[in-house]
Amino acid sequence: MKLIIFDCDGTIVDSQHAIAAAMSAAFDDHGLVQPERSDVIGVVGLSLVEAVSRLLPDGADAGLADPVAQTYKRAFADLRQRSHHHEPLFPGAAETIAALAAREDYLLGVATGKSRRGVDALFEREGLAKYFVTIQTADDHPSKPHPSMIERAMSECGTERPQTIMIGDTSYDIEMACAADVAGIGVGWGYHPRDVLQRAGARAIVSDYSGLPATIARLFETSGGVAA
Structure with missing residues (x-):
């Protein structure tokens, strides 16, 4: 897996x-x-x-x-x-997550600075909880870029470093991946620019969710090697 x-x-x-x-x-x-x-x-x-x-x-x-x-x-x-409060999912997020979770060889997890209560509220609202088998939050771990969240997720899922990928939008996510010695994929639609993600050590950067599955597959095929 x-x-x-x-x-x-x-x-x-x-x-x-x-x-x-x-x-x-x-x-x-x-x-x-x-x-x-x-x-x-x-x-x-x-x-x-x-x-x-x-x-x-x-x-x-x-x-x-x-x-x-x-x-x-x-x-x-x-x-x-409040009725006007809105935290939208990024375009393609729900569909891509569902497609990845449907694969028999993939397990999905979350590693976030949010509280568990915040994650649960979001996932309940968006119907995402069923896709994730491990959820690691700031309630139980040191702040990113400490590798604790990734290491706990791997332990819970029984996976090794070459079979694990971290996906995030900030340098903290990528630095956490590097600290855990797993591949990190940066996303170009988030809060840190591409050059910051590259300097942090991202193995690949995707521009939208449609490009994520192929990038994940390439990195797994090369056991954490650099994707073009």
Whole structure:
């Protein structure tokens, strides 16, 4: 069996608007200068406390990271309850995930900086839970790029490094793949540009979901070799 691990935010779902709005609300609630939107998007993929720590203004008490993170969770949950709140899947995501999961030789997993509650809410809404056999979240692991999430997913699925691929939109995903010594595929529709993904060590970069299955197959055929 071969294991394909997906990141979530920026890879499966476009959640940047909700993330930016919730982060601004959290910083404002604590009397802090709101971070630039580009800076917020730049830390998507890290665990929440690590992301907040990087966004705190110079001179701010580092101890604020955890309470701001908790406020962010409440703000994001409030946004999710509003009728106009929308976190769309990227085009082709649902269809491609379903097609990959239908293969008898593939197992699908998730490794994300989201909370388990956030992943469960998203997958329930979009009907994706049935496709994934292992879900690793920031609740139980160090922040990316630590390889813990990939290593736990491989352990749960009984796969080895040459039979495992990580797919993500940020340098943190690709660096995590490198740290776990598995192939990393970057996606060009997410939150970090292609050149950043390349420098992080991506074995391949795809421009849309339609190109993902063939790229996965090529990498598995070469046991983690570089795809053209």
